[in-house]
Structure formats: C-alpha cells, structure tokens
Amino acid sequence: MGAEVLIVARESDRWVDAVAGLAREHFQVTVASPEASVDTSQVRILIGAPPDLRSRLAHCPKLAWIQSTWAGIDALREHMSPSLTITPLKGVFGASMSEFVLGWLLALERNIIVRAHQKHWLPEVEGNVVGKRLGIMGAGDIGSEVAHRARAFGLEVTGLNSSGEDQPGFTRCYATDARDEFACGLDYLVSILPATQATDGIVNDNLLARLAPGAIFMNVGRGNAVVEADLAAALQRGALRYAVLDVFEEEPLADDHPLWHTPGVFITSHTAAPTPDTAIPAVFARNLKQFLAGAPLKGAVDPRRGY
C-alpha cells in the first residue's frame, strides 16, 4: 500500500524524525527528498516546505491536509480550495522576527554599524528610537509580538491589516483601504505582509511619499509587497534613509542584482525568522490531534483571503 503521509524534506532537516514518529502511530509514512519519485496515489497528508510540495499536488487525489513547514504558503496559492486544509507554521516566528526588527532599528538609530568599526574617540550624540512612530503592515500574530517589544522602548505602534481589526500591542490598526492615512508621518515602516494578490506592490511611491522625512523601511514579509524601483527612488532622493530587506521576489537574490549596491540598502538572506527545530513537531502534533478528531485545524488558511 502507498504512503498515506508524505514528508518532503532534506537530509539536514532536523524535525523529520520527530514528525515521522508522530505520524507513524496512525498512518503509513514515507519520507522523501524534494527530487525523489514517490507513489502519492494514497497520500492524505503532505508535510514540507511549500515550494517542494507544489509539483506533487496534481498527483495526490486523496489529499486532505498540507502541513507547511513555513509561515508563508504563497507557493501553494493556486491550489487553495475549500476541500483542502492548509496549515502554515504559526506562533513560532514572533520572537525571532522581533529580535530582527528591533535589532536593525536600534543598530541603525544608535549608529552601531558605524561604531563597530571606529578606531578613535567620537563623542557625538546618536539618535534614539524612544518616542518614534512605527507602523507594521501585517498586524496579526507576528506583528503583535513585534509591537509588544517595540512599545517597551517607548515607540508608538500602529498596524495595518485587511479588516482594520484591532490587535494586541497596537495603539490603532487601519484597514488596507486606509493605508495612506496609516503611513502618514511614520518614522519606521515594517512589512510582515504575506504574499497575496492584495499585497502585490503595496509598498509603492504613493505609500513611501507619506512617511516622515528620513524614514526607515524594513521588509521581513514577502518580496511581492515592494515596488523596487519606487523604493530605490525614495532612497535616492533622501525621503528614505535606510531600507532593510530580508525577502525578495526571487530568492536567493542574484549576486548582480543592483540592490546589493544601492546606497542605504541593507540586505539579509531571508534569515529574519527561521523555523526553530522544535517548532514543526510541536505544531504538527497539535494539528494531527485535531485532524484525527475531524475537528477544524487552528490557523488553517482561509482560501478566500489567501492566508
């Protein structure tokens, strides 16, 4: 009999044994590399990184549930349907994302990147983040965790999400339609937005022009949100001081991409919030219990919203 559960993973993935053990208590399980050929005619549950799963979906007629090992499931966007449950990895990225966002904001405002290489005394007073205004696009679970840390530093934090519904940690949340108002006068703009049609190119010249002069922009969501030409222009005319970019339309970002050499741009390698080793088994165990009970899975993607 073919596998009922297919785990697609690389040899270096440390979560595989724990997840396979959990699944074997109830199902026939196969673990395969992304490139391996596998009979998927009986597969009900797929587990792995969305880009590694996409090509297999057409060959899984019995598929009921995909457990993504990533937060972002945009690679599966075209395959969403009411009969397929997709659970992104949730509730495990907030701590790391917060460290990245606050770490870079503080490093830039407190001049840490320059100071780290200085070899003589220079008692110039540095900038501060206290009292500044931070806007977070994508005010959900992760955004709330970032907002919570930012407020501890005396930042005023507002959020943007599709409904404008208030979220913990935010002074106020705005709906996507009110994003001009949301962006007005922000000292720092951070995107944690998922990749959906509604977020394509949302960070454009119109939005960037509304920020406070010398603002800092950070993208730790998905690359689709940013119109790169508009971003480069805002940096060039000094409207933006810095942009910290962790995500891109195409990853890895090519060595000859002009962003590597755009003044004011800092590039990281989709490293803002990696998956902790223990997170995938913990989330899978919780979801599996619900799945076996025929109950709804917490945090499953809503096909209408796309996230």
Place this chain on the structure above:
Amino acid sequence: MGAEVLIVARESDRWVDAVAGLAREHFQVTVASPEASVDTSQVRILIGAPPDLRSRLAHCPKLAWIQSTWAGIDALREHMSPSLTITPLKGVFGASMSEFVLGWLLALERNIIVRAHQKHWLPEVEGNVVGKRLGIMGAGDIGSEVAHRARAFGLEVTGLNSSGEDQPGFTRCYATDARDEFACGLDYLVSILPATQATDGIVNDNLLARLAPGAIFMNVGRGNAVVEADLAAALQRGALRYAVLDVFEEEPLADDHPLWHTPGVFITSHTAAPTPDTAIPAVFARNLKQFLAGAPLKGAVDPRRGY
C-alpha cells in the same frame, strides 16, 4: 553682591537658559564657562558637570547643594559630606541606556554588524537572545529599565546591587558579596555600576571565569569596574566572545590604547546614555522646589554609600 547660584556650562549646552531662568526667580545667578574666574564666596547652589565643579568647591564656603548634570558624580567623591546635598541627574537615562544595551546585544547575536556589509546571499541561521541569561551589575533605576526591555525579548534577567534588595524587572537580585553566584552561567554581563571604592576592579578574572562559555560583556557604567588585563585575557582565550565598552578609566580613550585593536572589543565614546536636553531643567525645577521648602531632595547621594 556675588552670585548665590553658579551655573558652570559650555556655550553648546542647551539646558542653560531654562535652568538660569528658574534660578533667577529666587537667587542672584551667574553663568560661567568651566575656565572662567568667578567670585564664589556667596554661592549656595552649584550646577554643572562634576569634573567642571570639583576645583571650585574649596572656594564656596556657603555651598549647600550641587545639582549634577551627569548621573555619575564620582568626580565629587572626595567632597561628600553630610552638610552638602549632591543630586545626580536621575530618571532620565533608562530609555537611552536600554536602547544601547539591547541594540548591541541584538546586533552581535543577530550578526547585524557583519550582515550590514555583505554583498552576497548567505542563508545561515543567526543566533538569538530569547531564552538567554542576562546579569546586570548595578540593579537600580536604570538597571530596572534595561531589565524591563530585556524581559520583553524573553531574556531571564538577574541583578547585582550592594544590598541584594529586589528591584522591578529582575527575576532575582544578588548582593555584591554573592557576585560569584550571580555571575555563574550568565550569557551576557552588563555593568551599569557607579564608580565607588566598592566597585573598583570588580569585573576581574575571577568573575569573568564564571560566565557561560562565549559570553558577552558590556560596560556602560564606569571604567573603574573593569580590570582591563583580565578582560583582554578572557577575550584572548575565547571565554568571552565580545566586549562592548562605553566607559574607561581615562576618557577620551587615547588613540594608541591597545583596546582599540583587541579582537572582539567594540568601543563607543561614553555615548550610551547622553543627557536629554529637556531633562536637566525638569530635574532642577523639581529639586529647587524641595530646596526652597527646606525638604529633603529626592535621589540625593548618600555620603556613606558614595552614590
């Protein structure tokens, strides 16, 4: 008649006009540069930076109160007496100090200093601060503010102070005598200690040897706390990963000082927590009201403790 209030300041000090205005409502006021010759025979109140005031004290027979414009009053240590009230600038440094301490910790753990100069994709997972253990030497007002922000990032924070008295934000505080136990297994050690005889050389080989392997040390208090040779040795043998030093026995740190070129050492220029422009008038106004009423001044130095 000679001045009753002497303000010692530099032309660039932006707080002078506001403080002089407050004092003139009640007293004859003179504003002088640190180098100027002034008749101080009638001076009851001195306002300025401790090193600029020290040489004048012998010529102020009527002196009753010194308002320091710095948090550290170690330059006045030899002049403390029960008949002289000395008020350090308090309650205004916590925000900036917290930004500096967390900013550097995050920059080092998240590899921001290296990433800032990288020109190709490198998806290596970085370190985290969440779950690490931070020890703060000098668990008082400023320490509490640092502890509060650090806890928001999931750090466990313990403190050290002379009495071992618990302070807000700390899981536990240790008395100075129990500093070996306090230091045991700390991932990060931060000194915010004032310069007193009790803190001279307290960060020595014995203390550093108790930290977790690869710990980070930060000095944002006063330079007297650190035995520099012991610190350099701990870095050299890899017991310490990094040291971030903002304060030194002699400031400015000379251009030919070996610390500038000690691997793992980052040097800033006593810039961790500069005085905000608005803070000095606000603190002086509050203290002046008490002084005029003959009431005790909040936060005045205890001559027995030396801070």
